[in-house]
Amino acid sequence: MPNRPSPSFLIFHPAPLRCRVARRKTSNQNLPEIKLGRGKQSRQESQHLKWWLAKTGDAAKTMLWQWIDRQRATWAVDAINDLAAEAIYSDTPIASGGRLGATGRWLGGMGGMNPINVIKSLVDTGTARLTKVRSMPVISADDADYDEKRFAREQSRVLRRKMGSGDMERVSPLTIRDFIIRGTAWGKIERVRGDTEFRRVPNYEVVFDHREALYGLLTHRAHVRPESRDEMIKRYPKAEKQIREAPPFTRVDPWMAYTYVGPNLSDMIEIAESWHPDDEDGQWIVCTRNATIARSPYPCLRDPLYPCYWTPPTRGIGRGTGLVYEQAAAQEMVNDILQDAREAIHEGSQLKVFQPRQGGANKHHLKARHPAIVEHDGVEPHYVAPDPVSKQAWAIAFQIIGVMHDTSGISQWAAQARPALGGTPSAKALDTMDDQQSDRFAHIESGYQQWRVCIGQGHIDQARM
Numbered sequence: 517m518p519n520r521p522s523p524s525f526l527i528f529h530p531a532p533l534r535c536r537v538a539r540r541k542t543s544n545q546n547l548p549e550i551k552l553g554r555g556k557q558s559r560q561e562s563q564h565l566k567w568w569l570a571k572t573g574d575a576a577k578t579m580l581w582q583w584i585d586r587q588r589a590t591w592a593v594d595a596i597n598d599l600a601a602e603a604i605y606s607d608t609p610i611a612s613g614g615r616l617g618a619t620g621r622w623l624g625g626m627g628g629m630n631p632i633n634v635i636k637s638l639v640d641t642g643t644a645r646l647t648k649v650r651s652m653p654v655i656s657a658d659d660a661d662y663d664e665k666r667f668a669r670e671q672s673r674v675l676r677r678k679m680g681s682g683d684m685e686r687v688s689p690l691t692i693r694d695f696i697i698r699g700t701a702w703g704k705i706e707r708v709r710g711d712t713e714f715r716r717v718p719n720y721e722v723v724f725d726h727r728e729a730l731y732g733l734l735t736h737r738a739h740v741r742p743e744s745r746d747e748m749i750k751r752y753p754k755a756e757k758q759i760r761e762a763p764p765f766t767r768v769d770p771w772m773a774y775t776y777v778g779p780n781l782s783d784m785i786e787i788a789e790s791w792h793p794d795d796e797d798g799q800w801i802v803c804t805r806n807a808t809i810a811r812s813p814y815p816c817l818r819d820p821l822y823p824c825y826w827t828p829p830t831r832g833i834g835r836g837t838g839l840v841y842e843q844a845a846a847q848e849m850v851n852d853i854l855q856d857a858r859e860a861i862h863e864g865s866q867l868k869v870f871q872p873r874q875g876g877a878n879k880h881h882l883k884a885r886h887p888a889i890v891e892h893d894g895v896e897p898h899y900v901a902p903d904p905v906s907k908q909a910w911a912i913a914f915q916i917i918g919v920m921h922d923t924s925g926i927s928q929w930a931a932q933a934r935p936a937l938g939g940t941p942s943a944k945a946l947d948t949m950d951d952q953q954s955d956r957f958a959h960i961e962s963g964y965q966q967w968r969v970c971i972g973q974g975h976i977d978q979a980r981m
Contacts, residue, residue: 568736568792568799573808576801580790584738587723594835595720598698601840604847605697607633631854634917635840635847638924641931642839643693645957650688651965652676653972675972678712687716692964694719695826699838703967704739705820705974708751712978714971717741719835722821729834736792737821742784748809758807759785791819816977824967826960839924846920853913857905864904870896925956 565583570576584591602608653675657668678684694716695701702717723738742765749756765784789802791814798814825836873891890897921928 566735567790567801568797573801573803573811576811577803577808580738580788580801580803581805584723584740584788587725590726591720591723597841598718598720601697601699601838601844604840604844605633605636605639607636631858632850632917633847634850634920635843637931638843638920638926639693639696639839641926642696642924642957643689645926645930646692646961646964647689649961649964650680651968652679653969655976671976675975678714678975679968679972684714687714691716691824695824695836696839699826699836699841701824703822703824703971703974705822705971705978707978707981712975717821724834726834729829730832732832734793734819734833736790737819738788738790739821740786740788743787745783745785748785748787752802752809755807755809758804758809762786762804762806791821793817793819814981816981818974818977820974820978822967822970822974825963828963843920843924846916846923850913850916853909857910860904864901868899868901870899 565579565586567576567579567583570579653672655668655672655675657665660668691701691703698719700719702719702722704715704717706713706715717739718741721739721741723740724734724736728734745759745762748759752759762785764782765786785804787802787804787809790800792799793814793816795815795817798816800810800812800814801808802810823833823836826839827837827842829836869889871889871891873893890899918928921931
């Protein structure tokens with residue numbers, strides 16, 4: 517049944533699992549210099565800013581920030597698109613004057629609230645449906661002896677505790693909502709104080725080369741974000757001096773002023789973390805604008821960032837398309853019709869006063885809502901108030917709402933939490949109806965299940981480091 521945890525499998529060779537998972541390394545914060553395994557760095561490689569070929573940590577830091585700044589134009593456009601999708605969902609305009617309040621809502625703007633936000637209903641309904649999908653990764657050790665099978669069962673229990681923890685259950689619905697709104701959501705596995713933890717990463721904090729992603733290639737990705745200075749000192753105590761001397765985080769791009777809200781960000785610093793996944797000469801680096809905080813080998817074929825999509829990209833491994841983008845044009849048509857109806861009702865409700873042209877009536881006492889005084893000559897005219905709202909336009913608006921539900925695959929009865937079957941249906945009938953509704957989202961549910969498997973795989977990868 518969709519509301520039960522469905523098992524998914526991670527297939528590993530049993531022998532390396534037993535000898536590598538339990539392995540731990542000491543702190544790698546004091547490794548700013550890496551011995552190159554590919555010979556000297558050529559001029560052509562330097563032009564492509566391959567920071568993992570730099571001999572010193574300072575040179576690697578400089579090349580990484582240059583590469584990030586080179587991607588900034590495309591990165592900023594993607595971040596603005598994310599802001600637009602979030603504004604449509606939450607009905608908080610990012611234009612029309614005003615200011616962004618401490619709660620994240622736009623204050624003092626000229627735009628009115630949307631009376632019927634169909635997109636928010638679709639997103640919330642899709643989130644509620646996919647939240648029932650809770651696949652649990654299992655380590656398989658079929659062709660192994662008794663000790664290896666027992667070890668695999670023990671580690672599978674650890675994985676299930678990780679994936680079923682309270683923090684993971686709390687973040688999972690938010691991650692689902694992220695990829696429904698923005699098209700792509702990111703999960704990250706980190707090593708924190710000797711343990712592995714899941715971190716929800718916003719789409720606008722992940723930087724990658726779109727040309728590489730278009731062809732399915734990936735030499736490295738970067739996680740760029742503001743971090744608390746004190747928290748970074750706790751995490752990297754040997755680099756305390758460099759962290760304290762790091763410049764404060766500045767919102768240089770316009771979209772950052774909307775994304776990172778706060779009156780004072782002086783206690784935040786900009787962190788760039790990147791990985792070059794390779795089983796032979798892979799590397800990991802963490803740096804600020806002024807220094808390299810940590811740099812160490814990264815003997816893994818995967819970085820700890822895992823994307824999940826609503827509609828995956830048609831080519832490569834770039835950004836996906838969200839439900840908000842797909843239904844934005846239809847929502848705009850509904851908004852226009854409702855706005856016309858609001859204005860027509862407003863104008864049609866005005867008080868109409870007829871008086872002779874030379875009547876000399878005192879008009880200053882008329883305090884009703886926008887009274888309209890009509891002066892006439894001769895016989896008083898007869899006035900028939902028209903319908904303020906076009907019935908055809910009103911019917912079209914709700915037809916569009918129905919089409920939005922049809923094209924998104926989210927039925928109106930599901931959005932309204934109404935039973936689809938009358939009377940008291942049997943459990944078999946309810947299961948059949950739920951399976952029919954799940955067919956529309958089979959590819960999305962499969963992608964989300966495999967994403968959870970990848971998160972479990974990330975826990976194992978980080979435990980091996």
